[in-house]
Amino acid sequence: MIPVRRSLLQGGAAVGALLAAPAWLHAQTVPERRFAPQVGPWRSFEVTTRVELADPVGPCRVWLPVPSVNTDWQRSLESRYNSNGKTVMGSDGVEGARILSSDFADGSKPWVEVTSRIQTRNRSTDWNAAAVPSFVREDASTLQHYTRSTRLLPTQGIVRTTALKATQGAKTDVQKVRAIYEWVVANAWREPKVRGCGEGDIKTMLETGNLGGKCADINALFVGLCRSVGVPARDVYGLRLVPSAFGYKELSGNPSSLKGAQHCRAEVYLQAHGWVAMDPADVAKVMRLETPEWIKKTDHPVVAPVYQSLFGGWEGNWMAFNTAHDVKLQGAKEGALGFLMYPVAETSEGRVDSYAPDSFKYTITAREITA
Secondary structure, X not given: OOOOOOOXXXXXXXHHXXXXXXXHHHHOOOOOOOOOOOOOOOEEEEEEEEEEEOOOOOOEEEEXXXXXXXXXXXEEEEEEEEEOOEEEEEEOOOOOOEEEEXXXXXXXXXXXXXXXXXXXXXXXXXXXXXXXXXXXXXXXXXXXXXXXXXXXXXXXXHHHHHHHHHOOOOOOHHHHHHHHHHHHHHHOEEOXXXXXXXXXXXXXXXXXXXXXXXXXXXHHHHHHHHHHOOOOEEXXXXXXXXXXXXXXXXXXXXXXXXXXXXXXXXXXXXXXXXXXXXXXXXXXXXXXXXXXXXXXXXXXXXXXXXXXXXEOOEOOOEEEEEOOOOEOOOOOOOOOEOOOOOOEEEEOOEEOOOOXXXXXXXXXXXXXXXX
């Protein structure tokens, strides 16, 4: 990254350097930014989701994702719920994703509310660490699970071909992941017109050459490429809770209204470091939306600290629901979901559009517990 100078350049040599510099340096109007999450104290939150179905047709059912991740960066504690339907807490049966489901009789005015308490904290990676601590080592079957293909994350064909080209010359798992991270940031982009968080259909993205999308697209691309060259990787589906401590508006949540704050991240397993945080999608988001201009360079002072820190870290103003793919909802009439990050509902007419506010009303709020 080329540092932004705070004083005016003087002299002929300085003028020549200025003319050769990137355009964003010419204006001298972009302040340097800081984004450097470091592991620190735990923060506690209560997160409440309430769903109401407007004018449902016939019997219906609602499913809500419930925090189920317990790691060295998140503790998913108790959840309590209430509803005017028959409500049970279940799971996906594969990765332990907790799912609250409520059944409602014909003629009812369905509503369900769940409040979960979680603790979260920042993540960062010590790249100089000699070896992964024994308590975070994964067993072979778990790592194999996170190199598998899924419906939306195939690991052969164009996905593997792309990953092999991106990682040409890379020998270690860190080198491969770094190459894929750089490739995704350089080739994919944030597309604001995509609904929700996207679909994550990476084979179609690569076949069409349309690598524009949102977090579930861009981070799925990263995860699929990593898996296809044998590096265990997974998407982590969750929700932004509160503003960023570093002032990035696009990396923030409004705790009084978190509808639309869903965000998925990614993790890779590295032999010397264990599970490591990654988020190339948020780099793309900052590049596209953090300033009025669409920033195209990773050495831009707004982007550079994010680009650097999201390779190996992320800020703990976000919570995870689960890491599940191909989620089968108990009692659902329609097929499995690619992932579960939004409330889902079905009536006798079929699955309700989770992004349609007139027919599927829900609110999500968060409260930080400081006592």
